[in-house]
Amino acid sequence: MTHPARDLLQTTTAALAPDPRSNPLVPRIADGTAPRSVFAVLALEQSWVIPADRRAFEYLAERSLVRDPEAAAFFATLAEGEALAEERLASFARACGVNETRTAAYEPLPGCQAYPAYVAWLALNAAPADVVLALAANFSAWGGYCATIAQALRTHYGFTDEACAFFDFFAEPSPELESRATAAVRTALDAGRLDETSAQRYGRLLQTYEAMFWNALTAAP
Template identity: 75%
Template sequence: MTRTARDLLKTTTARLAPDPCSNPVVPRIARGEAPRSVLTALALEQASVIPADRRAFQHLAERGLVADPEAAAFFRMLAEGEALAEEQLEAFVTACGVDAAAAAAYAPRPGCQAYPAYVAWLALNGSPADAVLALTANFSAWGGYCATIATALRRHYGFDDTACAFFDFFAEPSPELDETATAAVRAGLDAGRLTESLAHEYGRLLQHYEAMFWSALLEPTP
């Protein structure tokens, strides 16, 4: 079933690839045209997204411990990665000129927080195996965005390696995570725990909520 699992991950990722026009922010950052206020909003919104996703992944891991250990291993890796990313995010927030008082006073934008809210819904309601497939497809686009942002922050905004480490982390390929995702999908298929139509629907919604995240960064400060 190895090839079948890999093919399913590949085809689902291709089917759910976002429309290039759905993200109005990353191309502007890539050209150095996004104002610093957008970078600041990105930093502060991620400060809410990352810990929320980490807790959702931890819950998915706990749900899969007995019935779906392969999916549990995948979500443990994600949760550990979010914890590391949360530490690296601090340098980006600081580079954006945000102090503790400004961070505490910031009001998150509903459009930006719809994505982690839906990840939390998946943690409570989705099959862990289905969530593995949906999230893996979504992460492909996110990694590409992060690679573009990391390059642009250095080239156009003068950010150093420490400030860019958050984006470098997500941009870096992770063969170990890919193998763990493949094992989880394979196990889900073998045991009949994975429903491709549901996983596709979850992934479709994740992509739409991510598009909302980027568009909301351009909205006026609440």
């Protein structure tokens, strides 16, 4: 018999699963019809997203440490993961022809940066346990996108394993992160500190901003 926390994570993830039509780009990458130029833009946008999310997660971990240590452990693990992802992103960017000069001159797309801006809002304003639930649901969709992209980059675009490591990292299931999310949600439920309505709202907005990210990339010149 599963714990209510695990059940809640599963049902929330299912309820917030994105409409396949909300992401027009990943299916095109999957079948090899997306232009190679979009990968440089993806790398450049992620060079803004990853460090921003890392700092937001670090702040959430700090906010949670005293009252909600299980949530703090979840956010600390996320922050560590973003740091590792940033290292792998450099290899992908190089494979896309992105250098320091291009990175410095790049103007990020508002539609792509709405997601990390909202994560920062959550870090400042939302109850940590509610954010755990919302993020856990969103990460499921993101991981699936990354798995699809990693395979397509190798199959259709000739990228090396090193260049694909950024997407491999997010595509790989993380039992540790799942365990920490379950512990944080369980503790909040037991203490009556989890607002499911707020968590669902946050998760819905995260999924919407995720869709905006991919749509902005699709429309990028």
